[in-house]
Structures are given as C-alpha cells and as structure tokens.
Amino acid sequence: MTLLVGAPVLLPLLAGCLYAVLGWRPATAWLGAVAAAGSLAASIALAAVTAEGPRQALGGLLRADSLSAFMLIVIGAVSLLAMLASPAHLAAESAIGHAGPRAARRYGVFTQGFIAAMALAVLAASLGVLWVAVEATTILTAFLVGHRRTREATEAAWKYVVICSVGIALALLGVVLLHYAGLNTRAGLHAEAGVAAGAGLDWAVLAGNAAALDPGVTRMAVALLVLGFGAKAGLAPMNAWLPDAHGQAPAPVSALMSGVLLSVAFYAILRVKVISDAALGVGFARTLLLVAALGSLAVAAALLIAQRDYKRMLAYSSIEHMGLLALGAAIGGRLALMAVLLHILGHGLAKSVLFLSAGHINLAAGSSRIAAVRGLARRAPLLAGAFGLGLAAVLGLPPFSLFASMIGIVRAGFGSGAGAAVGWATAIALVPLLVVFAAVARHAGRMLLGSPQAAEAAEVSEVPEVLGVPGVLGVPEVPGVPEPGDRAGAVRLPRTAAVPLVAGLAAAAVLGVWTGPLRPLLETAATIAGVTP
Amino acid sequence: MSDSLYAQWLALACGAFLLAGVLVLWRRDLAAIVRLFALQGVALGAMVVVLGLRQGSVHLVAVAVGVGALRAGLLPYLMRRALDTPRPGGETAADEARETRPLVNVATSLLAAAVLALVAYAVSQPIVRLSPDPATRAVPVALTVLLVGFFVLVTRRRALSQVVGFLLIDNAITATAFLTTSGVPLVVELGVSLDVLLAVLVLQVLTTRMRAAFGGTDLDELRELHD
Numbered sequence: 049m050t051l052l053v054g055a056p057v058l059l060p061l062l063a064g065c066l067y068a069v070l071g072w073r074p075a076t077a078w079l080g081a082v083a084a085a086g087s088l089a090a091s092i093a094l095a096a097v098t099a100e101g102p103r104q105a106l107g108g109l110l111r112a113d114s115l116s117a118f119m120l121i122v123i124g125a126v127s128l129l130a131m132l133a134s135p136a137h138l139a140a141e142s143a144i145g146h147a148g149p150r151a152a153r154r155y156g157v158f159t160q161g162f163i164a165a166m167a168l169a170v171l172a173a174s175l176g177v178l179w180v181a182v183e184a185t186t187i188l189t190a191f192l193v194g195h196r197r198t199r200e201a202t203e204a205a206w207k208y209v210v211i212c213s214v215g216i217a218l219a220l221l222g223v224v225l226l227h228y229a230g231l232n233t234r235a236g237l238h239a240e241a242g243v244a245a246g247a248g249l250d251w252a253v254l255a256g257n258a259a260a261l262d263p264g265v266t267r268m269a270v271a272l273l274v275l276g277f278g279a280k281a282g283l284a285p286m287n288a289w290l291p292d293a294h295g296q297a298p299a300p301v302s303a304l305m306s307g308v309l310l311s312v313a314f315y316a317i318l319r320v321k322v323i324s325d326a327a328l329g330v331g332f333a334r335t336l337l338l339v340a341a342l343g344s345l346a347v348a349a350a351l352l353i354a355q356r357d358y359k360r361m362l363a364y365s366s367i368e369h370m371g372l373l374a375l376g377a378a379i380g381g382r383l384a385l386m387a388v389l390l391h392i393l394g395h396g397l398a399k400s401v402l403f404l405s406a407g408h409i410n411l412a413a414g415s416s417r418i419a420a421v422r423g424l425a426r427r428a429p430l431l432a433g434a435f436g437l438g439l440a441a442v443l444g445l446p447p448f449s450l451f452a453s454m455i456g457i458v459r460a461g462f463g464s465g466a467g468a469a470v471g472w473a474t475a476i477a478l479v480p481l482l483v484v485f486a487a488v489a490r491h492a493g494r495m496l497l498g499s500p501q502a503a504e505a506a507e508v509s510e511v512p513e514v515l516g517v518p519g520v521l522g523v524p525e526v527p528g529v530p531e532p533g534d535r536a537g538a539v540r541l542p543r544t545a546a547v548p549l550v551a552g553l554a555a556a557a558v559l560g561v562w563t564g565p566l567r568p569l570l571e572t573a574a575t576i577a578g579v580t581p
Numbered sequence: 582m583s584d585s586l587y588a589q590w591l592a593l594a595c596g597a598f599l600l601a602g603v604l605v606l607w608r609r610d611l612a613a614i615v616r617l618f619a620l621q622g623v624a625l626g627a628m629v630v631v632l633g634l635r636q637g638s639v640h641l642v643a644v645a646v647g648v649g650a651l652r653a654g655l656l657p658y659l660m661r662r663a664l665d666t667p668r669p670g671g672e673t674a675a676d677e678a679r680e681t682r683p684l685v686n687v688a689t690s691l692l693a694a695a696v697l698a699l700v701a702y703a704v705s706q707p708i709v710r711l712s713p714d715p716a717t718r719a720v721p722v723a724l725t726v727l728l729v730g731f732f733v734l735v736t737r738r739r740a741l742s743q744v745v746g747f748l749l750i751d752n753a754i755t756a757t758a759f760l761t762t763s764g765v766p767l768v769v770e771l772g773v774s775l776d777v778l779l780a781v782l783v784l785q786v787l788t789t790r791m792r793a794a795f796g797g798t799d800l801d802e803l804r805e806l807h808d
Contacts, residue, residue, distance in 0.1 A: 109768070176769030183776040190783045199794045203803040206740070206787050213780050214734065214747055220773065221727070221754045225708065228761035232712045249766060264707030292806045351808050360808065 052097065053105035053112050055090035056120050056167040059083040060127075060160040067156030071149060072138065080131035080160060087167065088124030091117060095569050102252070104173070111173035111252065114572040118389055119170040119315050121569075125555065126307040126396045127163045129548040130300040133404045134159070136545035137300055140411050151195060159301060162188045166312045174249040175223050178316055179216070182280055185309055186212040192301045193293045204292035211289040215279025219316075222272030223249065225265055226323070233260035251319050258326030267332060270324040274336045277320070280313035282370045284343030291351075294363035295416065299407020302359070303400035306366045311392045314373055318385075318577045321377060325579075330380055337378035338473045342480075344371030349480035352487040358409070359416045361491055362402050365442055368484050369395045375477055376457040377577075379470050383463070385578035386570050387456025390563070394449035394556050398441035401552035405435040408541060409495075421495045430541050432496050434549040439492045441556050443485050449559035582635050588715045590631045595719045597624035598756060602726035602749055605733060606690040609680040611741050615660045618745055621726075622653030625752055629759050632716060641763060644770065651774055652752060656781055663741060663785040677797060684736040697728035708761065716760045723760060727753035740788045740798035744781060751777050 051058075063083035070076050095117035097103060102113035112120075138155065141147035147155070162185055169181035186209060194205030230248050254261070279286035290310075294302045317337075324333040348368035355361045369391070376388035406416070408431055413420045424432040441448035461474030541549075563570065582590075601621035608614050626649025633641030664678065685693065701724035708720050730749030733742060755773075758765050765773070788798055795802045 174766070174769065176765050177772065180769060180772030180776055183773075183780070187776065187779045187783055190787070194787065194790065197790055197794065200805045202787060202790045202794045203805050206784075206791065206800075206803065207806075209780065209783055209787065210734075210743055210747065214731075214750060217747070217750050217754060221757060223769075224754060224758040224761065224765060227758070227765055228708070229711070231762050248762075249769065262707070262711045265711050268704075268707065291808070295806070355808065 049097075049103055050105040052090060052094055053103055053110050053171065056087040056094075056124065057164050057171065059086045059090070060164040060167065064157050064160030064164065067153060067160060072152035072156045076156070077135040077138070078131075080134060080156065081128060083160065084124060084128040084131045084163070087163070088121065088128055091120035091124045095121060099568065099572060108173055108250070109177065110171045112171055113576055114569055115315070115318070115389075115576045116170045118569055118573040119312065119392075120167060122311060122393050122396050123163065123166050123170070123308050125393070126400050127304060129397070129400045129404070129552045130159070130303045130307075132548040132551075133303070133407075133545060134300045136542045137298060137404075137407060139542075140408075141298070144411070146196065154191065155195070155298070158188050158192050159304070162192070162301075162304065162309075166308055169312050170315055173252065175226065175251050175254070175316075175319070176249045178251075178319070179220055179223050182219075182277070182313060182316060183213065183216050185312070186216065186280070189293075189297070189301065189305065189309075193297045195298060196296065201296045204289075204296035208289045208293040211286060212280055215286045216276050218272045218279070219276025222269045222276060222320075225269035225272065226254065226261075229261045229265040229269060230254055230257070232262065233257065251323060255323045255326055258323050261323075261327045263328055266324070266327045270320060270328065270333060271336060273320045274317055274333065274340070277313045277316040278340050278374075280309075281317065282310050282313075282344070282367050283340040283374055284347050284367075284371075287344065287347065287367055290367060291360045291363040294366070294403075295357060295359040299404050299410070302362075302407070303403040306363065306403060307396035307400040310366060310370055311373075311396060314370065314377075314392070317374075318377060321380075322577065322579055325380070334378045334380065334470070337374045338470070341371045341374035341378060342473060342477060344368065344374065345477055345480035345484075349483040349487070352484055352491075355487070355491065356418055357416050358418050358421065358491065358495065359403075359406050361418070361488065362399065362406060365484070365488065366395075366399060368480070369399075369442065371477075372454065372457060372481075375461065375474065379457065379460045379463075379474070380578055381460060381463075381465055382571070382574050382578045384457060384460035385574035387453045387460060389570055389573055389577070390449055390559070391453035391457065394453055394559060395442065397552045397556040397559075398438050398448060398450060401434055401549050401556075402438040402442065404545075404552075405431055405438065405549055408545060409435065418491050418495055422498045423496075425496045428541065430546055430549075434546075434553060436492060436496050437553050439488060441553070443488055444481075447560045448553075448556045449563075450556070452560055587631065587635045591628065591635075591715055591719060594624050594628035594631055595722045595756075597621075598628060598752075599722045599725060602729050602753075603691070603694045605745060605749065606694055606729065607687055609683075609687070611664055611678050611680065611739060612661070614680075614742065614745055615657050615664065618660070618748060619653045619657035621749075621752055622649060622651075622657070625649065625652055625756055628756065629764075632759055632763060636763065638763075644764060644767070647774070648755065651778065652748075652755075655778065656748060659781050659785055660741060660744060663744075663788045680737055680739050680742055682738055682801075684738065690732070690736065693732060694725075694729055697732065698725040701725040701728055712761075719760050720757055723753045723756035725753075726756070738800050740784075740791060740800060743800065744784050744788075747784075748777070748781070 060083050063079045094112050098112050098114050098117050104111050138152050165181050165184040172178040190205050190209045193208050194201045282290040321333045344367050348364045352364045373388050376384045410416050444450050444454040601617050605617050626645050629645035702721045705721045705724050730746045734746030
C-alpha cells in the first residue's frame with residue numbers, strides 16, 4: 049500500500065535522478081513520459097482503492113483519499129501530455145541554439161522534481177507538508193521560467209519567486225496559527241484525538257475537531273491561508289507573477305504550471321475550506337472566495353481585451369478559470385464541487401494543449417505577439433486546428449467538458465441552496481465571462497484566419513523597434529520549416545508533437561459527453577471537498 | 582528558570598529581534614543591512630533557547646541551534662556572496678552596494694514602522710487572548726517584524742533589499758511559530774528551512790543573472806514585461 053500511495057511521487061523522482069545521472073539524450077528523452085504514464089496508472093489504481101476510504105502511508109505522513117486520487121489523475125494526465133511534447137520541444141529549441149545539453153539535463157531534472165512536488169502536495173496528510181511541497185514547486189520551476197536568461201526571462205523569474213514565496217509565506221503564517229488554534233482548543237483537541245506528535249497539523253484531525261477551534265485565531269488563519277495559496281493559484285489580488293511566468297517558461301512547463309500547478313494550489317484552498325466551514329460556518333470562506341473569484345474574473349477580462357501577446361492571453365484565461373473555480377468552491381455543496389473538479393480536469397487538458405501549440409506557433413513565427421501570427425489555418429492546418437479547438441474548449445463551447453462544468457457551476461450558483469448573495473455574485477460573474485469570450489474569440493480569429501502577408505504589414509507599421517529580433521515578421525527561423533513563399537510559409541508539425549495535442553483535445557471532448565468510470569470518483573471526491581456541517 | 586527571569590530573558594531576546602528588524606529601515610548600506618539581519622537571526626535563536634530552557638526541552642534547544650545557524654550564519658553568508666559577486670562594469674560598486682533611491686525615505690520609514698507596530702498589536706489580540714502567557718504576549722513583536730518585512734519589500738528598490746524583506750517575513754513567521762506553539766512539527770520545520778534556503782540560493786543566482794542582463798540590481802529596471 050505504501051508503494052502504491054508513494055508511486056506518484058517516487059516515479060518522477062526516480063526519473064529525475066536518472067536525468068541527473070544520464071543527461072537528456074535520445075535514449076532517455078521518453079523517460080519522463082514513461083514515469084508520467086506510470087504515475088497515472090498508479091493514480092487510477094489508487095482511485096479504485098480509496099473508494100472505500102482513505103489510505104495512509106509512511107507512518108501517517110501521506111494520506112490518499114478520493115480527492116487526492118482525483119488530483120493525482122489530473123497531475124498524471126497533464127504531465128503525460130507535457131512529457132510527450134518535451135522531446136520535440138527540446139529538439140526544436142536546440143536546433144535554434146536555445147538549449148544545449150546542460151540546459152536539457154536541467155530541464156529533465158527540474159520538470160520531474162516539479163511533478164513529484166505536486167504529487168507530494170496532494171498526498172500530504174499535514175498542512176505543513178502540503179505547504180512545503182507547494183513552496184518547493186516555486187523553487188523547482190524558477191530556473192525553468194528563467195531558462196532563456198534574457199532580460200524578460202530574468203525579470204519573470206524574479207517576480208515569480210518573490211511574489212509566490214511571499215504569498216505562500218502568508219499561508220505559512222496561517223498554518224502556524226491553525227496549529228496554535230489546534231493545540232489550544234476548548235475541548236482539548238489533542239487529548240481527544242489522541243494524535244501522535246507531529247500530527248497537530250493533520251487536516252483530517254483539524255477538520256474533525258474544527259468545532260472546538262478558537263474562532264478568532266481560526267478566522268485569521270483561514271484568511272491568510274486562502275490569500276497565500278490563492279497567490280500561488282493565480283487568484284486576485286496576488287496574480288501579477290502569472291502572465292510573466294507563463295509567457296517565459298518553455299511550452300511544456302507552461303502547460304504544467306497552468307494545467308496543474310494552479311489547481312494543486314487551489315486544492316489546498318479546498319482542504320482549508322473544509323476546516324473553515326466546520327469551524328466558522330460556510331459564510332466566512334465563501335465571502336473570501338467570492339471576492340477572490342470576482343476580482344480574478346474582472347482582472348482577466350480587463351487585460352484580455354487589448355492583449356497583444358498570445359501566451360499572455362492564455363495566462364489570463366487561466367486566471368479567469370481559477371476565478372471560476374473559486375466561484376464554484378464559494379457556492380459549495382456537492383453538485384458545485386463536482387463541477388469544480390471536472391472543470392479542473394478539463395481545464396488542465398485543454399490548457400496544456402493550448403500552451404503546447406502556442407509553443408509550436410512561437411517557434412514558427414519567432415514571436416509571441418498576436419500581430420505576428422496571421423493566417424495560421426492556411427499555413428499549419430493541424431496546429432491551427434488544435435489551437436482553435438483548444439480555445440473553443442476553454443471558452444466553454446460544447447462538446448468539451450468545460451461546457452458541462454461551467455454550466456454546472458452557474459446552475460449551482462443560481463440554485464436554491466446557496467442563497468441570494470451567491471446568486472447575485474454568479475450573475476455578476478457572467479459579465480466578465482462574456483467579455484473574455486468576445487476578446488479571446490476576436491484574437492483567435494485574427495491569428496487563425498486572414499492572409500499570412502497581412503502579418504508582415506501589420507508588424508512593420510505597429511512596432512518598428514522589434515525589427516532587430518530574429519524571426520519577427522513571421523519569417524520562420526527553424527531549420528526544416530520552409531521559407532514563406534513556398535506554400536505561403538507552411539509549418540509542419542513533427543508527428544510526436546501532434547500526438548499530445550490530439551490526445552488532450554480528444555480526452556477533453558470525451559469527458560464532455562461521457563464521464564464513465566470517473567463519475568463515482570468525482571462524486572466521492574466532491575463529497576469530501578464539499579462536506580457541510 | 583524562575584518566572585521573572587524567564588520573562589526578562591524572553592523580553593530581551595524579543596526586543597533585540599524587533600530592534601534589528603526596525604533598524605533595517607534605518608540603514609541604507611546593504612552590507613550593514615545584512616549584518617542587522619544576522620543579528621536578528623541570533624536574537625531569534627536566543628529566543629528559542631530561552632523557550633527551550635524554560636520547558637527543560639533539550640530537543641527545543643537543539644532546534645534553536647539549527648535555527649540560529651541557518652538564520653545568523655548560512656543565509657547572511659549567502660547574501661554577502663550575492664553582494665560581493667564581481668560585476669561586469671556598468672554601475673560603480675559603491676552605487677550598487679547602497680539603497681540609493683528608496684520609494685520612502687528613512688525618516689518616514691521609521692514612522693511607518695511605528696504605525697505598523699500599532700497595527701500588529703491590534704491584529705494580534707485574538708492570538709494573545711487564546712492563551713495569555715509571556716511567550717504569546719510577545720507575538721505582536723513578531724507580527725511587527727512581519728509588517729516591516731512587507732514594507733521593505735515594497736519600498737526598497739535593490740534586489741538584495743527585497744531578499745532581506747522576504748527573509749524578515751520568514752523570521753517573523755518562525756518567531757510566531759515558536760512563541761505560540763514551541764514550533765511546528767520537526768518535519769515541517771526542516772522542510773520550511775530547506776525551502777527558505779533554496780529560495781535564497783535561487784534569488785542569489787537570479788541576482789547574478791540580473792547583473793549580467795540589466796547591468797545592475799535596480800528593480801526599477803525590471804519593466805520589460807507589462808500589458
């Protein structure tokens with residue numbers, strides 16, 4: 049049992065060690081994908097095992113219940129997509145001289161460590177260990193964000209580490225205060241639960257005895273925890289790092305960060321919310337989450353309207369979706385939480401496909417400016433199709449699962465159980481959602497349709513100062529990609545790069561019409577996350 | 582250890598802790614700021630030793646030595662190295678080693694620290710009320726340092742000042758943990774220390790890269806990315 053619970057952490061850790069020893073070479077390039085597939089299989093097995101109840105490992109340090117198992121499946125699925133795309137990405141990067149063997153080795157080590165830290169975060173039984181794992185993800189991805197060493201990359205990495213570390217430090221203060229409240233309960237939590245030393249931060253124990261926690265201290269702790277983990281989840285007000293980091297990281301890392309890292313931080317908020325609801329009633333966490341949700345949606349909508357960079361566009365779309373998740377969690381109850389969890393999975397799949405295809409577009413166009421990409425549908429039909437369908441998915445169009453989950457969240461918000469304030473908040477949230485829809489659809493139309501030549505004219509007239517940057521004007525710099533002129537600059541996608549794009553979209557579409565065996569897992573996980581006293 | 586002696590030693594350690602934090606606002610010389618930070622680490626270690634002696638816990642005294650070694654020894658050493666890294670031309674060394682243009686001047690900063698102390702006392706009332714003893718009564722001191730750390734973070738414009746701001750926040754949280762509950766569980770404490778150490782290492786490397794890319798560590802230069 050210990051092995052099964054530990055496998056999602058151990059497999060990537062092992063792969064990371066192998067990368068450290070052997071380096072990134074043709075023989076080891078697929079190691080990450082193998083580890084991710086193994087983790088995914090172990091997570092599915094774990095989901096089956098935990099259906100009857102939570103399982104412990106390592107002397108109570110790790111605990112897996114249905115919610116952890118579901119999050120592990122999301123991590124496994126998204127990291128599988130990212131790792132399948134990594135060999136082609138690194139090959140293209142090294143072809144244009146951006147990544148040498150040392151950089152590739154570092155990429156292998158850090159991505160695997162990153163995945164292992166995320167798996168540890170959702171398996172941790174103690175809020176303290178959860179905190180340590182989430183902070184570890186910041187450290188492990190810092191060099192991946194700054195791998196290009198340009199001014200932009202260094203700035204993005206600096207902001208990322210400082211804002212996330214400080215934000216998450218607030219969460220640590222929350223952990224400390226919750227520990228204090230747990231040790232000084234009215235009913236004597238420790239004696240009652242008979243917990244061993246070191247279990248004072250176990251979230252199951254805290255949630256079980258939450259009624260005895262001091263309300264004053266718990267209120268401070270919950271507010272700090274939601275603010276701190278919210279910073280890492282990209283929720284307003286501490287989301288300034290997100291577009292910079294997502295824009296600068298390599299495409300597969302952006303996919304991992306947007307697809308799962310944000311959701312893992314959000315998972316921490318879900319765990320805190322269970323404790324908060326039991327200790328303070330549902331109102332307190334709901335108010336915090338509603339403010340964060342509406343703030344994030346407003347920020348995303350405002351900055352998407354005039355967005356000029358398509359990677360940043362995707363990043364702001366992630367902020368929007370985190371806002372939606374926060375809205376769903378604020379609504380609470382089993383139905384809303386089921387929609388939230390399905391949304392996490394659907395968003396993870398669709399957004400990784402988007403970031404991966406954005407990486408290919410960036411390589412072909414040499415710039416991440418929307419104006420530099422025109423007529424993609426004619427030059428690269430497969431890539432444009434993946435990008436367009438991915439955008440359709442994150443905008444909530446059927447048949448993708450995000451359609452079902454967005455409808456689910458909104459319906460739960462207008463449902464009778466949640467109260468009038470939540471209904472109003474849901475209604476207000478629809479406004480930024482519509483703005484986002486219109487803005488993203490307009491940008492997508494420009495990038496995918498239109499004639500390729502228009503890009504050059506637009507680029508020259510709009511930004512004369514970037515003329516020195518190689519590859520701008522939509523002229524491909526990648527060897528193997530033909531010059532514009534023969535077939536208007538067609539871009540060929542390597543076959544290994546196409547597989548994760550198609551697979552991710554197919555999975556998101558299938559989930560939209562048929563959740564199948566995932567449904568009972570979603571139900572039990574939502575019951576755990578949405579438990580109301 | 583008698584009650585009054587314990588209270589006095591604890592107050593002394595907490596006073597030194599607070600003073601070192603506030604004086605960071607006063608000095609502009611980055612090397613002096615690092616020395617003040619090391620002094621604060623010593624005060625934090627002393628605070629935990631006093632708590633350990635009071636409870637007769639060898640374990641806590643051992644943890645105190647570890648905390649002190651990290652925060653008064655290793656972290657200041659790393660920051661000194663970030664400060665001493667030879668720079669490729671550009672700004673003069675004297676200019677680089679000082680906080681030349683803080684957003685808020687020194688006098689106003691010290692006044693702000695006083696206001697922050699008041700806020701910290703107001704905010705920490707529920708914490709003190711839950712279990713009033715000499716140690717928890719000192720929590721407002723830790724929270725003051727936390728707010729001062731935030732203040733340093735947003736008003737100082739050198740990369741190293743921001744690192745110090747972050748570490749002041751972290752020191753304050755560690756102090757809060759020891760004052761309220763004699764520390765978080767050991768696994769968590771070890772993980773937190775490791776994370777902080779690695780975060781500082783990462784920031785040190787990024788500082789070096791920032792010098793290479795921007796020719797200095799003035800954070801106002803960081804404006805490539807915006808919408």
